[in-house]
Amino acid sequence: xxxxxxxxxxxxxxxxxxxxxxxxxxxxxxxxxxxxxxxxxxxxxxxxxxxxxxxxxxxxxxxxxxxxxxxxxxxxxxxxxxxxxxxxxxxxxxxxxxxxxxxxxxxxxxxxxxxxxxxxxxxxxxxxxxxxxxxxxxxxxxxxxxxxxxxxxxxxxxxxxxxxxxxxxxxxxxxxxxxxxxxxxxxxxxxxxxxxxxxxxxxxxxxxxxxxxxxxxxxxx
Numbered sequence: 001x002x003x004x005x006x007x008x009x010x011x012x013x014x015x016x017x018x019x020x021x022x023x024x025x026x027x028x029x030x031x032x033x034x035x036x037x038x039x040x041x042x043x044x045x046x047x048x049x050x051x052x053x054x055x056x057x058x059x060x061x062x063x064x065x066x067x068x069x070x071x072x073x074x075x076x077x078x079x080x081x082x083x084x085x086x087x088x089x090x091x092x093x094x095x096x097x098x099x100x101x102x103x104x105x106x107x108x109x110x111x112x113x114x115x116x117x118x119x120x121x122x123x124x125x126x127x128x129x130x131x132x133x134x135x136x137x138x139x140x141x142x143x144x145x146x147x148x149x150x151x152x153x154x155x156x157x158x159x160x161x162x163x164x165x166x167x168x169x170x171x172x173x174x175x176x177x178x179x180x181x182x183x184x185x186x187x188x189x190x191x192x193x194x195x196x197x198x199x200x201x202x203x204x205x206x207x208x209x210x211x212x213x214x215x216x217x218x219x220x221x
Contacts, residue, residue: 006049006050009049009050010032010033010036010037010050011033012050013032013050017052017066017067018032018066018067021067021070021071023070023071023073024074025073027101028070028073031073031097032066032070032097034100035093035096035097035100035125036125037049037050037066037093039121039125040091040093040096040118040121041063042055042056042057042058052065057090057091057114058113059111059113059114061111061114061154061208062207062208063091064094064153064207068205069093069094071202071203072094072175072186073097073098073101075175075186075188075202076149076151076173076188078098078101078102078149079101080101080103081103082148083102083103083105083106083144083149084098084102084106084147084148084149084150084151085105085106085145085147085149086105086106086150086151087108087137087150087152087153087154087164087210088108088137089108089114089132091114092107092114092117092118092121092122095122095130095132096121096122096125096127098151099127099129100127102129102149103129104129104130104131105129105131106130106131106142106143106144107130107131107133108135108136109132109134109135110135110136111134115132115134119132131144137164137167138163138164138210145166145167146166146169146172147169147172148171148172149172149173149174150164150167150168150172150173150174150176151174151175152164152174152175152176152177152210154207154208154209154211155176155179155206155207155209155210156178156209156210157179157209158179159178160176160178160189165191168190168191170191171190171191171192172190172191173188173190173191174191175187176189177205177206177207181206183204184204184205184206185201185203185205186201186203186205187199187200187202188200188202
């Protein structure tokens with residue numbers, strides 16, 4: 001697909017998919033228009049870069065539909081002076097979008113392949129306010145925290161672990177998908193004090209589970 005066709009596809013994605021799902025934040029729409037999603041998808045999927053579908057990126061992970069990225073950005077309402085933690089770098093596309101909205105993005109992934117690939121693409125787009133590291137959000141302390149905003153790209157089976165919640169500043173917020181297929185819910189979590197967090201259900205969705213967490217077994221009589 002030519003660059004001209006990709007630009008048209010990007011325009012159509014924003015106007016026909018994203019806007020129609022009540023994503024109306026002007027800053028979010030602007031960055032969706034600016035960032036070339038085709039640069040982040042596997043080469044064999046370039047023609048589907050702006051389609052309303054998940055894309056496999058290897059290692060049992062997927063790239064979310066553009067709509068999900070757009071809603072995540074709108075719900076988090078990121079300000080220019082805020083720091084963001086992204087848990088799950090994946091393709092690096094959401095990383096790029098976050099970087100356009102925030103002061104600095106710290107993006108972590110357990111898989112070094114994703115980190116190296118994202119580093120290359122982000123550098124080619126001259127996106128410099130991102131720190132990438134191969135880190136396990138569950139088992140390792142995350143440097144430079146806590147953060148104003150936390151964006152989780154994989155799902156948690158039952159609840160967000162306490163160790164992950166601690167990465168949110170008081171007054172900060174997190175986007176996370178909670179649940180197991182086929183019942184998963186995008187959730188906005190707000191830290192209201194040192195010891196309390198609020199939770200608001202946003203919409204139903206499905207995405208790959210974060211590695212390293214087992215669901216709590218439910219016993220039935």
